[in-house]
Amino acid sequence: MKRFVSPLVWLCLISAVALNALALADPTGIYADYRGKLPQGRPPIAAVFTAAEDGLYPWSEPPAPPAEKAPAPEPPVPPEIAPQEEAVPAAEPPAPSVAPPAFITVDPSYFDDALFLGNSFIEGFSLFAQVPDATYYFQRGLTVWTVLDKSFLTGPQGRQTLSQALAQQHFGKIYVQLGINELGDETPEAFAAQYAAVVDALRAMQPDAVIYILAIFHTTQEKSETSRFKNETINECNAAIAQLADGTRVFFVDANPLFDDDTGALPAELSGDGVHLQAPYYVSWRDYLCRFGLAAQA
């Protein structure tokens, strides 16, 4: 037997066959779901890794069959908050046309006891909205499906989940921006149902906080036409999550009218990548949020 130049190829081959076999044989039953979700042509081994990303390993207990979910409490009809009917230039934010009397315009110190929770839009807000005293929990790529379980935060003892972090801090307001990453993955109803579960969890963990659900931002016309980030889908999802507002503790704020062009898309000159706001417009967004202050929280 000649000496190996390197056993690497054989090690990789054996381990690849073993992991593929594991995903296919699926002794614990944890991989069936993940295999089903793989795009066509992907090797079963990918399921092992997508499951690992969710914290499920070959030695993990198989998840219990989904329990009958308690019906979500019937949300009351949300008050009309955001001005929906007309597009206005970014420079001149519109006054909320039918603002309920409870809303007052506040200054940015209103956000001192606020938590901003979400995806890359919250990252952008943390960097460019000039609200240094607020708290930010964000991760690029975060979704309503991952926000509750994923350890995306860094605490004193290392990686933390949302509930671990919320157990240590107390907030007056929680602003939630989620939905662009998972856009089109599920129906708007399923998305809103999961969003409702997130809101319920937040209310349970921070019973004194007011929750602001922030509408998913529109994308530019080009992006909307050439990618899965379609404004039509965004509108459907926004309409669905607007229903979660109860007008007392949970509110829905849609800043799209602040930026939209005539066609209801994000103007190309406001965005570098067709999805996100360029840096200065986070300040406009912050000022817009200031119009939705609550006297009791100010």
Add this chain to the structure above:
Amino acid sequence: MSFSDLTFIFYILPAAVALHALAPMRMRNAVLFALSMAIYAYGGGLACASLLLAVIVSHYALARSMARARRGARRALVSLALCADFALLLYFKYRGVLFPAPTSVFAAALPLGISFYLFQSTAYLIDVFRGAPAAQRFFDYAAFISAFPQLTMGPILRYSSWQSALRTRVVRRADLEQGFERFVIGLGYKVLLADPLSSLWAALVRIGFSYISTPLAWLGAAGYSLQLYFDFAGYSLMAMGLGQMLALPIPRNFETPYASRSVSEFYRRWHITLGAWFRDYVYIPLGGSRNGTGRTVLALSVVWLLTGVWHGSSLNFLLWSATLLALILLEKFFLHPHLSRHRVLSHAYLLFVIVQTWVIFRITDLGQLGAYFARLYPFFGRGSASNSADFARYFSEYWWLLALGVLFASPYPRRFFEQRRAKPLVWLLLFAVFWASVYLLAAGSGSPFLYHNF
């Protein structure tokens, strides 16, 4: 199909290597050709595959008839063929500019790999015209052009370098083992370095070039320079490794270019096979450096004009190549003695200018390009940083990736690796690189580094 695709790594690569190795030698080139065409059609579609097939058949036949023809007829044939090839390439490159609406079955995109395989085909014709032997058997030539390791992104090969391997080759276990090691290193370059680095550039695009701070603009330029290197050098290394697994010699396309001390040296070490193509088929025929200053300037100008055109149809590529031409002329006539005297200064000079040329290469919109340079050089007074602490924020996130990038762009890791090739430390490390890459490719949707994540 990309080499860093799970379907390629787990299905196509083992199947192709096994089928090729098991085929008897007289069938091997036909098997390789069939496999490569199937992989190409799977990734690029049937229209592209038909075009490739037409190019292969026509060039094979042309070379055969050229080899038999008299000198005058040979010249006519090669001139005609080269005109047709370059017209085809220009048509596909500039179709979007000339005819904004897609007018053919190829939709809007450039046929996959056409810039590479047409250059390889023309090199072959010119070599035959100059007296090199033409391929005797169709499948030898067809396998040479279509071989999947090099078809879509090079390196650009010469027929003479494959001639003996096409006649007979033995797939030895050592080649298989060493080739796979190279493949894994290339995969790691691409998936563990280039892809994560790409999210730094994506962050700059998100913020808007006019609103980044000057330090962040320089960080972004450095990050993009490393990203592009690990992407392309990683791909080329994967190609080299795959070639070795098929017992076909594919040359190294990058020789740690960032360790260069001048722009001229940089381009002898970056995308080496393209540079060699321009040297052998444009620069030297135009007079090269041995026929006086005027001829040298002319030859270099033509080479760099064509290099710009080859890379893309937007104006920034011409601006990019014109900048490089200016720097290379400057070095040739003024800077060279100074650069060779000062070791540290020459490295600093190269890095300082080269990262800026990559910014020109990257930003196709000239207005945006101007905005970026206004941030690199803030005293022009255009734009302003929306958050002057943005550098600290992104540096704290990317410093370790950039540090790894700088380390692996230097010559030291390869020296280390080659001295300790058979040691467990090296192959265990590469085993980890392989699985870490697969993990990122499979579960990447959850990775905060992927640029398509918001």
